[in-house]
Amino acid sequence: xxxxxxxxxxxxxxxxxxxxxxxxxxxxxxxxxxxxxxxxxxxxxxxxxxxxxxxxxxxxxxxxxxxxxxxxxxxxxxxxxxxxxxxxxxxxxxxxxxxxxxxxxxxxxxxxxxxxxxxxxxxxxxxxxxxxxxxxxxxxxxxxxxxxxxxxxxxxxxxxxxxxxxxxxxxxxxxxxxxxxxxxxxxxxxxxxxxxxxxxxxxxxxxxxxxxxxxxxxxxxxxxxxxxxxxxxxxxxxxxxxxxxxxxxxxxxxxxxxxxxxxxxxxxxxxxxxxxxxxxxxxxxxxxxxxxxxxxxxxxxxxxxxxxxxxxxxxxxxxxxxxxxxxxxxxxxxxxxxxxxxxxxxxxxxxxxxxxxxxxxxxxxxxxxxxxxxxxxxxxxxxxxxxxxxxxxxxxxxxxxxxxxxxxxxxxxxxxxxxxxxxxxxxxxxxxxxxxxxxxxxxxxxxxxxxxxxxxxxxxxxxxxxxxxxxxxxxxxxxxxxxxxxxxxxxxxxxxxxxxxxxxxxxxxxxxxxxxxxxxxxxxxxxxxxxxxxxxxxxxxxxxxxxxxxxxxxxxxxxxxxxxxxxxxxxxxxxxxxxxxxxxxxxxxxxxxxxxxxxxxxxxxxxxxxxxxxxxxxxxxxxxxxxxxxxxxxxxxxxxxxxxxxxxxxxxxxxxxxxxxxxxxxxxxxxxxxxxxxxxxxxxxxxxxxx
Amino acid sequence: xxxxxxxxxxxxxxxxxxxxxxxxxxxxxxxxxxxxxxxxxxxxxxxxxxxxxxxxxxxxxxxxxxxxxxxxxxxxxxxxxxxxxxxxxxxxxxxxxxxxxxxxxxxxxxxxxxxxxxxxxxxxxxxxxxxxxxxxxxxxxxxxxxxxxxxxxxxxxxxxxxxxxxxxxxxxxxxxxxxxxxxxxxxxxxxxxxxxxxxxxxxxxxxxxxxxxxxxxxxxxxxxxxxxxxxxxxxxxxxxxxxxxxxxxxxxxxxxxxxxxxxxxxxxxxxxxxxxxxxxxxxxxxxxxxxxxxxxxxxxxxxxxxx
Numbered sequence: 001x002x003x004x005x006x007x008x009x010x011x012x013x014x015x016x017x018x019x020x021x022x023x024x025x026x027x028x029x030x031x032x033x034x035x036x037x038x039x040x041x042x043x044x045x046x047x048x049x050x051x052x053x054x055x056x057x058x059x060x061x062x063x064x065x066x067x068x069x070x071x072x073x074x075x076x077x078x079x080x081x082x083x084x085x086x087x088x089x090x091x092x093x094x095x096x097x098x099x100x101x102x103x104x105x106x107x108x109x110x111x112x113x114x115x116x117x118x119x120x121x122x123x124x125x126x127x128x129x130x131x132x133x134x135x136x137x138x139x140x141x142x143x144x145x146x147x148x149x150x151x152x153x154x155x156x157x158x159x160x161x162x163x164x165x166x167x168x169x170x171x172x173x174x175x176x177x178x179x180x181x182x183x184x185x186x187x188x189x190x191x192x193x194x195x196x197x198x199x200x201x202x203x204x205x206x207x208x209x210x211x212x213x214x215x216x217x218x219x220x221x222x223x224x225x226x227x228x229x230x231x232x233x234x235x236x237x238x239x240x241x242x243x244x245x246x247x248x249x250x251x252x253x254x255x256x257x258x259x260x261x262x263x264x265x266x267x268x269x270x271x272x273x274x275x276x277x278x279x280x281x282x283x284x285x286x287x288x289x290x291x292x293x294x295x296x297x298x299x300x301x302x303x304x305x306x307x308x309x310x311x312x313x314x315x316x317x318x319x320x321x322x323x324x325x326x327x328x329x330x331x332x333x334x335x336x337x338x339x340x341x342x343x344x345x346x347x348x349x350x351x352x353x354x355x356x357x358x359x360x361x362x363x364x365x366x367x368x369x370x371x372x373x374x375x376x377x378x379x380x381x382x383x384x385x386x387x388x389x390x391x392x393x394x395x396x397x398x399x400x401x402x403x404x405x406x407x408x409x410x411x412x413x414x415x416x417x418x419x420x421x422x423x424x425x426x427x428x429x430x431x432x433x434x435x436x437x438x439x440x441x442x443x444x445x446x447x448x449x450x451x452x453x454x455x456x457x458x459x460x461x462x463x464x465x466x467x468x469x470x471x472x473x474x475x476x477x478x479x480x481x482x483x484x485x486x487x488x489x490x491x492x493x494x495x496x497x498x499x500x501x502x503x504x505x506x507x508x509x510x511x512x513x514x515x516x517x518x519x520x521x522x523x524x525x526x527x528x529x530x531x532x533x534x535x536x537x538x539x540x541x542x543x544x545x546x547x548x549x550x551x552x553x554x555x556x557x558x559x560x561x562x563x564x565x566x567x568x569x570x571x572x573x574x575x576x577x578x579x580x581x582x583x584x585x586x587x588x589x590x591x592x593x594x595x596x597x598x599x600x601x602x603x604x605x606x607x608x609x610x611x612x613x614x615x616x617x618x619x620x621x622x623x624x625x626x627x628x629x630x631x632x633x634x635x636x637x638x639x640x641x642x643x644x645x646x647x648x649x650x651x652x653x654x655x656x657x658x659x660x661x662x663x664x665x666x667x668x669x670x671x672x673x674x675x676x677x678x679x680x681x682x683x684x685x686x687x688x689x690x691x
Numbered sequence: 692x693x694x695x696x697x698x699x700x701x702x703x704x705x706x707x708x709x710x711x712x713x714x715x716x717x718x719x720x721x722x723x724x725x726x727x728x729x730x731x732x733x734x735x736x737x738x739x740x741x742x743x744x745x746x747x748x749x750x751x752x753x754x755x756x757x758x759x760x761x762x763x764x765x766x767x768x769x770x771x772x773x774x775x776x777x778x779x780x781x782x783x784x785x786x787x788x789x790x791x792x793x794x795x796x797x798x799x800x801x802x803x804x805x806x807x808x809x810x811x812x813x814x815x816x817x818x819x820x821x822x823x824x825x826x827x828x829x830x831x832x833x834x835x836x837x838x839x840x841x842x843x844x845x846x847x848x849x850x851x852x853x854x855x856x857x858x859x860x861x862x863x864x865x866x867x868x869x870x871x872x873x874x875x876x877x878x879x880x881x882x883x884x885x886x887x888x889x890x891x892x893x894x895x896x897x898x899x900x901x902x903x904x905x906x907x908x909x910x911x912x913x914x915x916x917x918x919x920x921x922x923x924x925x926x927x928x929x930x931x932x933x934x935x936x937x938x939x940x941x942x943x944x945x946x947x948x949x950x951x952x953x954x955x956x957x958x959x960x961x962x963x964x965x966x967x968x969x970x971x972x973x974x975x976x977x978x979x980x981x982x983x984x985x986x987x988x989x990x991x992x993x994x995x996x997x998x
Contacts, residue, residue, distance in 0.1 A: 030927055035793035035804075035918060036888040037931040037938050039952040043945050 004075035004659050012070035015063045022059050058686065061679040065672055072668035077659040092128030094183035096176040097121055097153075100194035100220075101135040101160060102167040103316040104624050107195070110220050111162050114193045117218040118157050121191050122150050132179050133157060136172035137165025138546045146179065164316060164545045164598045166624040167200030173207040173639055180210050188213035190639075195221040198630040199623050201638075209639045217632035231263045231283060231309050232256045233320035234622035238541050240329065240359055241295060247329045248295040253307045253320060255291055257283035258626045265310035267291045271303050271324075281309075298326050302558070302615050304600055305541075317625045321600060321617035322541035325558055330534060331378040334364040337386035337414050345384050347517035348509045351526040352382075358536050367414075372396040379405060380534040385412025385508030387421070394420035402498030404556075406533030411471035412508035424502050426479050426493055429472030438466035438514075442486035450482060450492075450503075450528045460521040467491075469513040470506040503533050542617040543595050551575065551603045552591040555614050572606040578618070748772040783841035783879030784819035784826050785906075786812045787871060788853065791832040791862025792933045793886055797976070798917035807976040808884040808913050809853050811983050815882055816853075818984060820846045825879075828852050831867035832859040841879060861933040864889045868897045878905035882987065887912050888933075891959040898969050909970040909986055912960065916975055919957075921949045 003009065034040075099118050105111050118133070125131055133143045133153045144156045173190070180188040188210050194200075196219050209215065232255070239250040257263040262285050268278045277293050291307075302325045309318040332352050336345045345364050352360045365374060367386045375381065375396050388394055388409065398420040401407050411428055432439075441462040444451045454460040462483070473490045475481055483492040485506075495502045507513045509526065516522055530536075537557045543549060551573045572586035578599025584606070585591050593616075595601065601616035659665075751760060751771035764772045788808055797803035802810075816826045820843075827841030828849040836859060839849045864885065875881065881901050887894055887910070894910070901908045917923075923942035930937050957973055964971040972986045 031937070032923060032927045032929050032940075033796070033932055034929045035796040035886060035915075035932050037929060037934075037936060038888055039949055039956070040929060040938060040940060040945065042952055043948045 002077050002655055002658075004077065004655060006074055008070055008073035008075075010070075011073065012067050014070070015066045018059055018062050018066075055686070058679065058682050061675055061682065065675045065679060068668050068672040068675060072665040072672065075659050076664045076668070077655060077662045078664070092185045093126075093130075093187045093189050094180055094185035095121065095125065095129055095131045095189045095191060096179050097131055097133045098140065098172045098176060098190065098192050098194075099133065099135050099157070099160070100137070100167055100192075101163045101165070102137040102197070102200070102624055103162055103164050103620050104167065104195055104197055104314065104627060105162040105220075106316055107314045107627065108222050110195050110222065113220040113222075114195075114218075115157060115160075117193045117220055118191075119154065121193075121218075122154055122157075125150055128185075130183070130185060134172065134175055135160055135163075136168070136175070137163055138168045138171065139165070140172040140175045142175070142179075164596070164620050166546065166621040167194065167197045169194075169201045169635060170207060173209070173635070177207055177209055177639075180213055189216065190214070191216045191218060192632075192635065193218045193220060195219070195627070196630045196632060197624070197626065198628040199626045201630050201634065203634065203638060207639050213639075215636045215639055217635065219632065221627070221629065230258045230312055230314050230317075230625055230627065231265055231281075232258065232314075232317040232622045232625040233267070233307050233309055233619075234288070236305075236307065236320055236322045236541055238322070238324055239295075240356065242329070242359060242361075243295065243297075246297055247326050248297050249324050250293060250295040251305060251307065251322070251324075252290050252292045254288060255281055255283050255309070256288045256622060256625070257285060258628075260285050263312070265312070268308045269293045269296075270306045270308070271296065272299060273304075298324060300326060302613075304615055304617065314625060314627075316598070317620050317622060319598075320542065320619055321598070323558070323600075323615045323617045324541060329361065330358045330380065330536070331361045331363070332380040332382060332530065332534075333370075333374055333378040334362060335370055335381065335383045335386065335389065336364055336366050337384075337412065338366050338368040340366070340385075344510050344512075347511065347522065348382060348384055348526060351517075351523045352530060354523060355527050355530070357538065358531070360530065375400045375405075380408070380530055381405065382408040382410070382509075382530075384408075384410050385510060385512070386414045388424065390420070398423050398497075401500035401502060404499035404535065406500060406530070406535060407502045408505070408529055408533050409502065410505040410508040411473070412513065424495070424497060425504055426476050426495065427474040429474060431469055431471055432489065433469050435468050438468050439470065439485040439487060439489075440467065441465060441483050441491050444483040444492075445480075448482050450525075450532050453524055453528055454521065460524060462519075462521055462525070464521070465514055465516040465519045467507050467514040467516070473504060473506050501533050501535065503529055505529075542619050544619055544621045545595055545598060546621065547595050547618075549593045549595055549601075549616060550591055551585055551593050551614070551616075554616065555603065555605075555612075558614060573603050574606050575601060575603045577601055747775045749775055782819075782822075782824050783875075783877050784816065784822075784824045785841055785871075785875060785879060785881050786815050786826075786828050786849075787868065787881060787883045787885070788812050788828065788830045788856060789832070789862060789864075789883075789885030790830045790836055790856045790859055791886075791888075792858045792860060793862055793888055794913075795858035796886075796915055796918070796932060798915050801915060801976050804886055804913045804915055804976055805856070805858050807974070808911075809856060811911060811913070811974070811980055812853050812882075812884055813850055814980055814984060815987055816846055816849050818987065819880070829867075829871050830856045831871075833861055833863035833866060835867045835870055838874070840874075841877075862886075862888060864897050865893055869900055872897075872900040872903065875901070875906055879907070880987070881906040881908045882911060883908065884911045884913060886914060886918075887960060891956065891963050894960060895963040895967060898964060899967055902967065902969065907970075909972065910960075910964055911983055911986075912957070912971065912973045914973065914975060916977055919950070919953050919975075921946045921953075 097118055099114055105114060122131065130147055131150065131153055132146045133156060134140050135143050143160065144153045169192075172192070176190045180190070190209060190213060192215065194217070196217065234254045234256045236254070237252045239252060241248055241250070251269060253267060255267065262282060264280075264282045266278050267281050269276045276296055279291050279293065281289060281291050283289050302323055305322045305324055307320045307322075311318055334345050334349055334352075349362045349364050352362045360380075367383075367389060370389050370393050372393050375393070381397065381400065389397055397407070401424060407424060409425060413431070444454070444462060446452070446455050454462065467485065470485065470489070470491070473493050475490055475493045476495075478495070480494045481490045481492070482494055483490070485491050489506065491506050493504045495504070507516070509516065511517045535556065537553070540554070540557065552571070572584060573591055575583045575585055575593050577583070578597050578601065583593070585593060585603075586606075593601065593603065595616070595618045598618050598620055601618060602613050603616060604611070604613045748761060748764060749772065751773050755773045759773045761772050761774050764770070790805065794805040794808060795803055812828070816828065819826050823843070825841040825843050826846050826849055828837065828839040830836040830852065837852045837856070839845050839852055864887070868883075883898070883901075898908050898910060921942060926939065926941045928937050929940045961971050961973075970986055970989070972983060974983055
């Protein structure tokens with residue numbers, strides 16, 4: 001039985017009123033001294049008794065009327081009527097045994113204790129009980145089929161080991177909710193065997209266990225091991241630089257101490273299994289430091305790096321793996337107008353050369369001197385303020401873009417049409433002169449990767465640039481206008497050609513038609529344009545467990561091949577996980593690889609000319625290293641069923657709907673009417689007898 | 692003085708309210724106040740009780756009081772004759788005062804039944820003394836408590852006994868009054884003052900036993916108004932003053948039946964006692980004492996006609 005407005009039930013306390021009056025009246029009954037009871041005794045006593053009984057009946061009727069009124073206003077409804085026709089014993093339980101297998105369970109003797117606690121639960125099962133064992137970290141799934149006998153469950157439990165995942169209580173509780181919801185047992189019980197990490201619960205999970213479900217938390221964290229010093233290698237940043245034209249990398253590792261005591265230890269850097277450097281580190285209690293290793297020359301191909309800390313209470317998070325490759329150093333070719341001063345593209349080349357992510361090797365050449373061979377090396381070509389190369393060079397340029405190269409075209413005085421331009425550029429109109437009142441960039445696609453950097457306030461304003469002249473661009477339907485001038489004319493247009501991208505700016509990146517190079521936003525804007533055009537998505541040296549990796553995009557990014565081809569899904573990939581199991585990706589299953597364990601994954605194309613094996617470094621989520629404790633009451637309270645979630649089909653309806661369907665209040669009112677009529681009749685009869 | 696000359700109560704003096712009388716501490720003073728006022732109202736000789744009725748003449752013999760010589764007869768016959776009068780009755784007047792615990796009852800600020808009975812007894816005795824009657828007193832509950840035998844000089848003792856009387860134990864009429872009947876050997880007036888919580892037949896039997904000695908019996912039935920009207924409200928526990936028994940009572944539902952029972956009881960007493968030639972008078976403790984005194988006077992006169 002549930003109530004929509006249970007507060008009205010408090011009104012039933014008004015029943016105390018007539019009872020109190022009745023009792024008060026009885027209290028008032030005093031002793032009267034009377035000369036003789038001679039005559040009183042002759043009056044039949046039963047009549048007095050009967051009167052009194054009638055009074056009691058009257059009192060009961062009035063109380064009943066009050067209770068019925070309160071009941072009707074509380075809007076009652078019946079829940080879980082299906083439970084009445086179950087055939088299982090009335091005290092049979094549906095036990096959902098949830099065992100935490102996140103990597104923090106490997107601390108000390110937590111895992112053996114968790115197993116022991118789970119075994120205790122299995123020992124406590126009675127006839128008719130059904131148990132579902134599930135291990136959970138960031139995900140949860142039944143480890144043994146529902147309804148398995150205790151021996152099977154015990155075998156599964158004994159074979160299990162902590163994984164590399166992070167604790168998340170919500171999926172586990174949601175699984176419990178699902179199991180209990182489908183159960184026909186009258187009683188539900190959820191046993192949570194965990195080390196109660198606070199990081200695993202954000203309190204927002206919308207999990208409501210069926211009403212009456214007992215949530216039992218078995219805490220297996222030892223006393224005090226939550227506060228012990230625990231050093232975690234949380235993340236790595238790879239700083240690249242060119243020393244004598246040799247690409248070097250300087251890994252900077254962020255070390256976090258989650259314990260309440262300062263931690264001292266060592267951090268050792270190894271590349272491809274070769275130990276290179278060891279640093280002594282001291283991290284304050286609940287603090288973090290960055291351990292910066294000296295620059296190291298990169299070996300050819302993909303290098304597998306590890307940073308290893310001295311072992312502590314939780315060894316899983318003491319090794320940080322990353323992948324680093326030489327390919328990140330990019331070349332850019334700047335094509336300048338023929339006959340223009342050599343310094344005309346100075347702003348552009350200097351701005352590009354300043355970049356570190358990725359570092360650019362920039363070469364500038366005049367339009368008439370560009371040879372097809374010049375397009376073999378770079379990943380980015382910038383045609384600054386001049387027409388596209390024509391002839392063989394133009395065709396070579398078009399192929400370069402189709403194969404994944406990036407092209408930035410800024411329109412200037414010498415824009416030409418035909419040739420490669422037909423494929424690569426939208427239609428270009430005449431020059432718009434705005435000498436009297438300069439044009440400004442008025443609107444941008446703020447969510448586009450190029451402009452995402454300038455989205456927040458005070459992080460660069462493109463509108464400060466004054467544009468005196470620009471060329472009118474007439475974008476095709478497939479082109480995307482990323483920025484417009486204040487008169488609505490397109491300022492920046494993106495076109496995807498094959499696997500490559502073309503960005504067309506309506507005004508050149510020098511200070512002849514505009515003062516853009518003099519604005520603070522110039523350098524970041526150039527970098528953003530270059531990154532986007534060349535398809536550089538940033539260093540991804542490592543992933544964490546639980547992430548899903550699109551191997552196609554990953555391969556494209558780390559190999560510097562630009563954007564992934566549209567038909568990438570048709571290519572099959574072979575992925576090998578750290579424990580040696582192989583999986584085929586691509587085609588109908590997609591190219592998404594679930595990263596479950598820590599270590600180095602390896603992916604490669606099944607066929608084709610690309611023989612390279614791409615390593616993928618996977619580390620544990622450093623958030624799991626935070627052993628801070630959660631109050632188990634938080635889980636119990638958050639999952640307690642307030643409005644009565646439900647185990648039976650009747651309860652699948654929301655309470656208001658159930659109440660609306662049953663309309664029990666109406667029957668309460670009818671009963672109230674009957675009681676009131678009875679009360680009036682009896683009261684009448686009594687007062688007549690009295691009169 | 693004859694019965695025809697009996698004054699109506701309305702013509703009587705302003706009798707004081709019993710509640711006012713209660714303030715007079717001295718019983719004799721109280722009785723005198725009541726009785727003298729009563730007699731003044733009658734406009735009669737103070738020597739009311741002495742018989743002056745002429746019986747016969749007899750010849751004077753030396754030694755006779757010359758004041759009794761009938762001088763008118765001497766003038767007619769020239770012989771000395773002495774007047775002879777009817778003998779003085781000198782009746783014995785005994786008051787039987789019920790002092791059982793039920794007499795303690797009082798309601799609504801009225802005097803208790805016992806106090807009322809005491810005033811009444813004092814007045815009766817004083818009045819009788821004024822008539823030169825011999826006065827006696829018996830107080831009783833289930834036993835005889837005090838016994839003052841009738842005597843011309845016993846008024847102070849009787850008044851003192853009345854003064855000292857207190858409501859005692861449980862009441863019983865038959866036993867003590869049978870004993871009294873055995874002791875009253877001479878004829879006289881017997882006034883029974885009681886609340887008569889007894890079956891009417893029992894009362895009749897007892898009273899007849901008293902009459903058996905030749906006495907004239909007056910029964911004063913003293914009741915508080917509450918005993919007849921039953922004016923209680925709300926359920927209450929009623930306690931019997933004599934037996935201390937309890938009984939839960941809802942007066943609203945019992946009142947009518949109770950009134951009927953009490954009325955039937957009074958009617959039965961009146962009928963049964965009247966049939967036996969006994970004067971029965973119901974007295975309400977809120978009413979003045981005159982009615983009782985008139986009844987007593989009537990009985991006294993009846994006695995006076997008896998030689």
